[in-house]
Amino acid sequence: MISLTFYVLMGGADYGGGVWDLLAWGPRKKAQRELIAKAIGPIWEANHVWLILVIVILFTAFPPAFAAISTALHIPLVLLLIGIVLRGSAFIFRSYDKKTDAVQSGWGLIFSIASLMTPVLLGITVGALSSGAIQFKDDLLLSGFVNSWFALFPFAVGFFALTLFAFLAAVYLTVETKDIELQNDFRWRAFLAGAFAGLMALIVYLLSENGAPVIRHDLSASWWTWPLQIATATVALYAMIALWQRRFRLARFCAALQVTLILWGWGNAQFPYLVVADFTIYNSAAPPVALRLIFIALTLGALLLFPSFYYLYRVFKSHKS
């Protein structure tokens, strides 16, 4: 049960990591850029830590799974890291470098390319974990360092993640500005990204037949699949309607809920596997003392953090002066 709680917490953390990433989807024009920069500036560091927390929990609570993942997916993870490094540093360098256009757009370019790359790689990693293509025998990696992730299904998940993040970012940004023009820009981008995300979701679902048979089987076998699908679709529809009616706050809420549902849906389908099909939360869990302590640490940490986070967002997101 404790492990399950972890799972949910990790899902939440993942999602936070996502929010962080997508905020960066960097469209063109200058005003848009400034808006994005202003929106992420104060909070990107904090959001970034979610990702670290996921890693830390993973290796504390499920050490063998962590070892397996980082062995099998060495290559996409290294690429992911490069993306993270470039993205974070380009962002901060841009804010502190010369304000001339050439310099700014140079950093901006690195920033946006890295922001495109990172979610795709994140998705590929997740996709590979679900696919069941990673196979170990004792400690030996049977599936090789490339085959398990260099396949259609993981890439589809990668692009699904990208479109989803882009959608979220655009929806969020509509709330960040009072300028009608800018709002419209992002509104249209949200529609576009939302449509693509829907399309990718369909593709992922179709590919899962062969790409992730174990999960697909679980999905079709369990009673909650359809209610969840319907709920997700409803929320997605609501998000679109709210956007259409320019009720941006509502849209933001729906979009966030939608992504959460998708994530939890995935989490539920994946359950109890960490790496399909060899590592489950049961056979990888650390000894109970370690789990208990980390659970206590997480609870206390959360008690400390949520007020601080709330404060941070209130300070920067409430009034737009």
Added chain:
Amino acid sequence: MDDLLTARSQMAMSLAFHILFAAAGIAMPLMMVIAEWRWLRTRDESYLTLTKKWSKGTAILFAVGAVSGTVLSFELGLLWPGFMKWSGAIIGLPFSLEGFAFFTEAIFLGIYLYGWERVSVRMHLFSGVIVALSGAASAVFVVIANAWMNTPTGFQLVNGQPVNIDPIAAMMNPAAFGQTVHMLLAAYAAVGFAVAGIHAFLLLRNNHSGFHRHALEIALLVGGSAAFLQPFSGDLIGQVVAQYQPTKLAALEGQFKTEKGAPLRIGGLPNEATQSTPYALEIPYGLSLLAFHDPQATVKGLEEFPRAQWPPVAIVHIAFQIMVGAGTVMMLVAIWAAWVKWRTGTLINSRRFLWAVLLSAPLGFIGIEAGWTVTEVGRQPWIIYGVVKTAAAVTPMPELQIPFLVFTLLYIFLAIIVVWLIARQVKETDKGTAEKVV
């Protein structure tokens, strides 16, 4: 290069890079907060300017620290899956606590950097204090994890696997206290001296503004106090090493033969083939006295251990000499600073003193890099001292040279940009100290 060596080099390079920024992340917030507090007390605008200048620098350094730290937490798994599988459950706890320290640090740094107009003066200062505290806390937690690798506790070994683990006992391992204190002091000393050096440089170029004088005073207050205490804390961990890691101690000192009343060797070049350390200045009984506080104590030499358990002796010994040398000079400069201040009431009248501060600016960071080399290379061939060999923990992934090369280039690129940005900040300050900075 074989894959093990490449993995070790990549780990070492990433850590050596990260630690520079981590040290800044520990010490800069403290100096910022002191400057801001002085501003609130005196309402002297130059303190405010200083706070803002320093916080800009901190923002850049912190961001690079954050991304390079993220790389590290992945690399532990990417390069050493065997290690993480073995010890994740035991030392995951300090890493998780560190995660929370990062959170608070990042949240309040956001408020501190971007919130000048948005929160009250008190809240702003308070955020700064939280940043300084959580920066120190994150260092404490991660160094505890490292100390555990040196003096592992909190589990029982059955068939080569840990059972009955106790993460709390693991955190209370014998090296933890000494190492955390030593690392914190190292960060304050290194950053304090580096910043003092920059301002001394500008003062030497005849910029006698109050701005640089205040900056120098705060930086030397932080750096100097830490540098003064550093050798004492070094002595403290030296004793722990002597007790728990005999091969490391022997390598530190170039001690090949077991000896009663062993001398302290200053300098010298250990030679593993002849098992001797020629060219050293030997202080009779010095080592036995320092390591065990007894001039007649017996110090075990490397000859007691199988050759396969020796760390690379020369590297460890030389790195240790560099660290202690840096520490000694810094302590002397700190004492000099206290004396100058006490006698003349100001630090900026003696050019000779300013030159000394300028020249000792890099010593702290040199000390940090050398000290970590001692700790990490001195632990070889073990990744967990006496329990797991480094070679057993490395990833089976082939072609590790490629990521190593990529990360090295990436880091060189980042380093150049950071130096360039900071240099530009400093130059701007030099030109416009009197002007108001936003």
